[in-house]
Amino acid sequence: MLPQDDNQHRHTKRPLALVNARLIDPATGLDAFGGLLIANSVIADLGMHITEGSIEEAETLDCGGRTIAPGLVDMMVFAGEPGHEHRETLATASRAAAAGGVTTILCTPDTDPVIDDVALVDFILRRARDTALVHVHPMAALTKDLLGEDMAEIGLLHDAGAIAFTNGKTSIANARVMRNVLTYAKDFGALVVHHLEDAALTEGGVMNEGEVATRLGLRGVPATAETIMLERDIRLVELTGGRYHAGQISCRASLEVISAAKARGLPVTCGVSINHLTLNENDIGPYRTFFKMKPPLRVEDDRRAMVEGVASGDIDVIVSAHDPCGAGGKRRPFAEAADGAVGLETLLGAALRLYHNGEVTLHRLLEALSANPARLLGLHSGRLAKGAPADLVLIDLEMPWTVEPDQLCSKSKNTPFDGARLEGRPLVTFVAGRPVYHYAA
């Protein structure tokens, strides 16, 4: 059975055979019963021939026919450090990730101080090495202090280990600055991940513009604020040839812009948050601040468009947009409350809703959660292949469970899925062959 003492396992380095499993590799389309052998923190072998007792020296874990897939790669996690340790730390975020089947997280640079300096990239990497259970890659700021004015030291930050560059939860309003960073980042092959909100159109808005906002008497943010910025960015990508990833899109019009850009062969990809795939503005109901986020939840047609985008592959990546906020930020009048929701631990379960109701195939879903982000980021994980890192998740696709905020590992409990009944969840999460999470029913 599963070794209980992680350290002992690491020291003995005995291979571990996961047998009697359904192996799903979204990178290759593999979906077959068999086993998988973990040795020296990588996938040593996989296939039909790996069964109970087939590898003599190996420990064995019987998966009982459940699914083994690559661990999830989450491109948007606010991990609190440095400066917001009361909301989250790398340690707690990584525990939440492990509990959600997420084996790699990208932490955002909108910290205090902002991750716009080589020393801070180094700090994150060291803190993660010492305290985190899963792989942590820092994203660095595109502009100094995220002000959208002066380019950050993209080359030095890239060499120091920043895996991608972003301006946090703000868009770079100045088109010339955006052009320069795209042009400059291209020389280093660096990926630019951009938030999409025209600042002037967004100013003062607290939820999606439309009937619901009008009824609630809240100031709205038009979906156009996102699409305008995206359309501008696409033009700049065309001008510069820089690698561009729209961090989150949230409406049908944006999806159409992305689809058109891809059809023209531009180096453009995009993500969507799990919230915008599974929730809409009506969920806000009586001013529930856990549903306040950036970009705001949109109308049902926009949500449906996001699901169609994942199903068609035009939306490449699903992120948790994990954004922990304490009661201090959320227990306020709606307009004054903080944006954001935790999402690491509910990411997989909520995403599986789309599979269970037949909207998205399991293969597409897992691709957007692991293979695609890994490929975009140049990681070796996100696939089941000999020699790939043994970053894996054992999933029970059918297990029903209820989200209980008290049970969450994250330091903050602001989940919009409070009390939600989900179907399917991670049972065991492996990072570099080491079990970092084991579901205790």
Add this chain to the structure above:
Amino acid sequence: MDLSEDAAKLGRQIYKKSDVLSGRTLINLFFEASTRTQSSFELAGKRLGADVMNMSIPTSSIQKGETLIDTAVTLNAMRPDLLVVRHHSAGAVELLSQKVDCSVVNAGDGSHEHPTQALLDALTIRRHKDRIQGLTIAICGDILHSRVARSNIFLLNTLGARVRVIAPSTLLGEGIDRLGVEVYTSMRDGLADADIVMMLRLQRERMVSSLIPSQREYFHFFGLDYDKLSHAKPDALIMHPGPMNRGVEIDSNVADDPRSVIREQVEMGVAVRMAVLQALARHLPTE
């Protein structure tokens, strides 16, 4: 260039005077600060026997609101034979030349051209390598703002060299690849087997927005140090049109390396400018 060689010989004598331009008037009109170009034109003119006048802009009528064309007309009325002009705007020298009757030499116009710098660079290269044809010449740094780069690209290409430019994409300029150069964004690749490494000054004063993040990052990726230089040929010449920013585009020790011909470039500057003035003098009216 042969004329320049003669001038260079003259410049190394103790008696450095000639009378080619005797009785002629040369006006140095510099709208932009300059050390080496202005003084070398002045010396060149004086060594050739001309009367040289330096117009310094801070005390001239330009400061009182006179337009470039009015200045040209005014100077023209003083009947100079040669006018050497530097201006901060591309095309200004060309404009001025249309309004005067004398010969006009471009001593640098904005980010456009600096022809005598390219000539002195070519002369310096030829003195060391005995040829230009077939040499691989890497021009590195702020191509976008550099008039030196443009003039060198045109001249060295004409003389049969293989010209490369190396810079971050933000400092290359759109369409640079159509100017007959090979384009690189990595010093390691661009310097591979280069015969000549020509560094440019980072022109922060001409940058309208943040094109590079910092001097430290620029030096890390594009500053010429021994590590990057090791990719060029072992006998590669190190050049810089000056003024140098040590520690920004060039490591201080590299600048002073035996392979550095930066000081010789200055010496050749006087020689080339004498040759240019002399060549122009041949066509001056004698009546």
